[in-house]
Amino acid sequence: MAAFLALFRRDLLLGARIGGGAGVGLVFFLMLVTIMPFAVGPDMALLARIGPAILWVAALLATLIGLDRLFQADDEDGSLDLLRMSPLPLPLIVLAKGLAHWISTGLPLALAAPLLGLLLALEPKALLAVTVTLLVGTPALTFIGAIGAALTAGMRRGGLILSVLVMPLMIPVLIFGISATSAALGGTIPFMTPFSILIALTLFAFVSGTVAATLAIQNAEG
Amino acid sequence: MRLVVKGLASIRSGRPVFSGLGFEVESGEALAVTGPNGVGKSSLLRIIAGLLPASEGQFLLEGSDAETPLSEEAHYLGHRDGLKPSLSPFETLSFWQALLGRPLVDPSNALIQVGLGHAAHLPSAYLSAGQRRRLALARLLVSRRSIWLLDEPTSALDAQSEGMFNGLVNEHLTSGGMVVVATHTPLGFSTRSLVMQGGA
Numbered sequence: 490m491a492a493f494l495a496l497f498r499r500d501l502l503l504g505a506r507i508g509g510g511a512g513v514g515l516v517f518f519l520m521l522v523t524i525m526p527f528a529v530g531p532d533m534a535l536l537a538r539i540g541p542a543i544l545w546v547a548a549l550l551a552t553l554i555g556l557d558r559l560f561q562a563d564d565e566d567g568s569l570d571l572l573r574m575s576p577l578p579l580p581l582i583v584l585a586k587g588l589a590h591w592i593s594t595g596l597p598l599a600l601a602a603p604l605l606g607l608l609l610a611l612e613p614k615a616l617l618a619v620t621v622t623l624l625v626g627t628p629a630l631t632f633i634g635a636i637g638a639a640l641t642a643g644m645r646r647g648g649l650i651l652s653v654l655v656m657p658l659m660i661p662v663l664i665f666g667i668s669a670t671s672a673a674l675g676g677t678i679p680f681m682t683p684f685s686i687l688i689a690l691t692l693f694a695f696v697s698g699t700v701a702a703t704l705a706i707q708n709a710e711g
Numbered sequence: 712m713r714l715v716v717k718g719l720a721s722i723r724s725g726r727p728v729f730s731g732l733g734f735e736v737e738s739g740e741a742l743a744v745t746g747p748n749g750v751g752k753s754s755l756l757r758i759i760a761g762l763l764p765a766s767e768g769q770f771l772l773e774g775s776d777a778e779t780p781l782s783e784e785a786h787y788l789g790h791r792d793g794l795k796p797s798l799s800p801f802e803t804l805s806f807w808q809a810l811l812g813r814p815l816v817d818p819s820n821a822l823i824q825v826g827l828g829h830a831a832h833l834p835s836a837y838l839s840a841g842q843r844r845r846l847a848l849a850r851l852l853v854s855r856r857s858i859w860l861l862d863e864p865t866s867a868l869d870a871q872s873e874g875m876f877n878g879l880v881n882e883h884l885t886s887g888g889m890v891v892v893a894t895h896t897p898l899g900f901s902t903r904s905l906v907m908q909g910g911a
Contacts, residue, residue: 495809499798506797567791570762571850574782575810710763 492577496585503562504593510558511593514551518598521547522605533610540609541619541670548598548623549630549663553652555594556634559586560642560706569642569706583702584695587635595627618673618680622687626666629691632698633658639702643709662690712738712774712857714759714889719768721754728754730767734905738857741880741890741900746907752893753789755907756860759891760787772858785858790866792847796836800827800846803835804853811854821852826875840867848876851883859883861892873899 504511525543529536563569563586572582602623606616637655641647669683713735720730728751736742744752757763759770761782772781794803804818816824822831825845830838838846844867851859859880865873877899880890884900892898 492810492812495806499795499802499806502802503795503797508797565791566795567789567793568795570757570760570787570789570791571793571807572810573762574760574785574787576783576812577810710757 492575493581493585496572496577496582497589500586500589501593504589509593510555511597514555514594515597515601517554518547518551518601519605521550523608526608537610537612537615540606540611541615542667543609544602544606544619544623545626545663545667545670548595548602548627549659551598552595552627552630552634553656555590556631556638556655557641557648557651559590559635559638560702561638561644561647564642564709573706579706580699580703583635583639583699583706587632587699587702590635591628591631595631596624599623599627612674615670615674618670622666622669622684625684625691626662626687629662629687629694630659632691632694633662635698636701636705639705639709642706662687662694665690712772712887712889714770714772714858714891716759716770717768719755719758719770720766721751721758721763722766723754723763729907732768732907736858736889736891736903738887738889739884741884741892741898741902743898743902743904744891744893744907745895745904750907752907753862756787756789756862756891756893759858760785760860762787775857781858784856785860786851786854786856787860787862788847788851788864789862792843793850794835794838794843794846797834799832799834800838800849801831803846804849807850808853811856813855814853815855816852818849818853821849822846824852824875824879825849826872841869841872844868845872845875848879852879857888859888859890859892861890861894863894864892865894865896865898 503509522543526536573579599620602620603616606619634655637651641651665683665687669680669687672678672680672683715735717733719732721728744755746752754763758765772784775784800822801818804821808814808818822828825848827842827845865876868876880900
């Protein structure tokens with residue numbers, strides 16, 4: 490447990506320091522959302538209707554942007570070799586790094602969503618719904634992305650391949666994230682139906698992402 | 712304790728690197744692995760460190776706790792230093808000590824031992840190549856592990872640092888440790904030698 494916390498703390502610290510890249514996703518998210526009203530035009534009703542979808546798509550793309558460094562940075566400087574020789578089992582190493590990565594990249598997106606939602610003329614109820622669904626859904630995006638990050642850790646320009654690999658796997662999260670948000674704003678489906686599936690997807694991503702990324706790292710050299 | 716390697720073979724990307732490699736290293740003994748470039752010295756160290764699968768053969772640490780895998784009994788110092796530019800040397804060593812467990816030397820003392828006491832709280836990005844190497848060496852001191860696997864450990868070190876390095880290795884050997892070192896340059900401590908031949 491001490492080892493797990495040590496790695497978790499180190500990755501949080503690295504993310505927060507200069508060159509850590511924690512801010513990159515957030516700024517990208519901000520840019521995507523702020524240019525939307527210019528592209529769509531001054532139709533407040535339309536913006537409010539598609540606002541949750543814009544926030545979700547922007548959050549997904551912003552998550553993808555920082556993912557390539559998740560394991561690549563440690564692979565490049567040799568730290569990954571040393572981590573693998575530690576008493577901490579590799580799945581827990583992946584879990585610690587994934588959680589730290591989510592806190593420094595995914596969580597800020599969810600927390601910034603209500604502020605950016607104002608730019609899209611979202612009503613208070615929609616702001617709350619988007620924030621809650623992003624809070625629950627972004628860990629799934631990070632951990633699904635971790636699979637791609639582990640597979641492309643040794644590649645110099647792995648970012649594009651990573652996106653192509655994991656984007657299709659992220660689509661269910663996107664669908665249920667947005668449908669839970671719309672359900673919260675009215676409609677025939679109760680909110681908890683898509684929201685429970687979103688929670689299930691996140692829990693599933695924690696386990697499957699961790700296991701798959703572990704296997705990818707173990708078999709990287711042969 | 713004794714490190715025993717028997718009939719080890721390595722195949723990388725379908726190309727046999729070496730085969731039938733066997734040796735033993737006793738407690739307090741250092742083994743220098745020499746041979747031309749590409750003969751598989753680094754692969755050998757990475758196999759023992761558990762970072763590469765061996766295609767054949769076995770290696771084990773006799774007289775150790777059977778529960779602990781060999782990779783957790785070994786420190787590996789490769790070509791890459793494993794340092795983060797934004798962490799200070801002190802933060803780096805504290806992290807490795809917490810992660811690796813079995814604390815031996817306190818991080819501040821380890822930094823003084825490798826002559827980096829003055830730079831303990833500077834970001835590692837400001838260190839020179841030789842200083843980075845010394846910081847990587849200090850990692851071996853903060854956690855107790857009986858086997859040191861060193862790949863060209865003295866690259867980028869000046870004469871004075873090399874003396875410091877020899878002292879650290881000798882101390883480790885005296886305390887019953889083992890060292891397997893891949894090298895091209897003569898080292899300042901007594902070693903048995905293993906010459907790897909090309910095309911074996």
